Amino acid sequence: MTVLETYKKEFKEILPALRGGQNMARARERGMERFVFLGGIPGPKAEDWRYSDLRAIRARHLSRPKRPLAQTVPRFEPLTRWPLVAVLNGKILGSAPALEGVEILGAEQALEKIPVWADEYFSPGMEESPLERLNLALSEGGLFINIAKNAVLEGLEIIFLEGGDKKNAHHLRNFIGLEAGATAQILFRTISLEKNPGWTNMVSNFSLSEGAHLSLVCDFEQKEKSFLTGRNFVKVDKRASFSQVSLALGLTAHRFETEVNLMGKGADARLFAALLAGRGEAVDFVTRIHHSRPQAKSRQTVRAVAGFEGKTAFQGRVVVEENAQKTVAHQNCSNLILDPSGEVNIKPELLIFADDVVCSHGATVGEIDEVALFYMMQRGIPKAEAKAILVRAFLGDVVESLENEVLRSYFEDKIEAWMKQSMDRKQR
């Protein structure tokens, strides 16, 4: 039996057991149909997927967990002093914090209570993806957050805790909506609880209404031999602004897509990403920015570091539709290779159908500056430390975009620890 047939068969078997009402069941069937139509989990020959090695997901036949996922509440440390929502295998742990103008529910509960948002929740985004469609078919759990008109959410930390065993695949699906004029700052973290938790596939759809502002920080953590894939799809309406800072480091197999639809005049999106991969680590960071209305702005700043046997990829697509005149879109990706065995891939794509636009893209690849390294060593700084300082400086444009000091120093510490570990691994 092929993997696709297995999926179909298993899907039929488990469909009655999956939660959600009629709407959800229909959406699931549609999701599975499209997943199969698109050819299932993509292989390396699919152009958009060539840098994501998903063979293990295909070969190991990861499906819905057959035994209950870890139910004991694990230990975890919040990073910030913001209100906290912890989600264990898709379910909110305890009760969500009560915040003025902010509604936080489990996705399934929200679907029953407020069915009008189902379309947003089910949305395939701008470009259909087999992993996103599979997520729709099999999603269990996730969050629904709505921030009321003009409400201000100064900070919210959301921790997605993922347990289970290596045969698990867990599909989480979230929706976060900001009504007109709302402002929010949100930290997204994923933490895998067990050494070999299998595959987590998380889809989050965001909707920013007129004049809303969302600042999102994504921190992904993953244990060895597990897979983490996901997509953020963000709709940005008139004069609304979205910023995302993400750190992907120490991830064995990671593909993360950020899709933004600038669907209103004057909408603004800024994406910052730091990607680091060392031995046995691979990161594929994918962005798709659609300018569908005039006078919107986007800026992407990506810094990637490939250490000993590490592999990074950045695939950045900017689409400027025909009527999106006066678009300003910039994309910049700099790459640093620390060891000759490291690999970086950069694929900028600009599809511009309007004629009055300012669009730019730039990509560079380089090594550690040996002259600077010697200069630092001559001043007494040991080589490894000097290298770490240079890497940190290289990532400065991303890290310094974080206004929150706690998050900034957390990112800095994580990068430093990664550098240290990455050098130790090389020596082994």
Place this chain on the structure above:
Amino acid sequence: MKPILSIDNLKVRVGGQEILKGLNLKIMPGEVHAIMGPNGSGKSTLANALAGKPGYEVTGGTVLYKGINLLDLDAHARAGEGLFLGFQYPVEIPGVSNLNFLRTALNAQRLYRGEEEMDASTFLKKIKEKAKLLLMDFEMQKRAVNVGFSGGEKKRNEMLQMLMIEPTLAVLDETDSGLDIDALKIVAEGINTIRLPDRGLLLITHYQRLLNYVEPDFVHILQDGKIVRTGDKELAKELEEKGYAAVA
């Protein structure tokens, strides 16, 4: 008394070519030596080889620094032992502030020597004092290392680092180039403050100008990878008047 630096028959290759061809030099505590020489004679090669720059291959000879074999040490360890190189072309490091860089360097050296770290407030107080001495704007220290600095500012920044680090032996590679006459005087004053009985100084220069303000005990002429003549400060004046061809 043990010499600070004792170089015996040093031979160095760079890019497959022999540049230093048997150089001898001894620096005793408290002494200031100047090395002068035409372009390509090996002045900078000597400085870089002493500091341990990659690509400078020592093919013969010995270098004893305070009695230890300098050539056995990594570049950062040489610095930790008190060897400072003032760069001819100070390096720009985008994204790393001067303050951060210098404090990290200072404390790395202290850690190497098993000393306690310098705390932030002592460091700030000291650097402000030294910047004032060199007539430097302290605010510049908050910017990235040498980025956007003029040639003269970079050289002064080297001196600021030197005054903070307080090396046992400072090798200054053409610190005077790119400085106007006022800046030269200020830099010379700075250099003179580290002229102490237990320290050594090696000035590498093209011109006699700097030596008017930092008076050397010895002047050496380097030609074709060897020291061909040694004298006192009068030798530098003679060179200035007659040129290398006539003197060496």
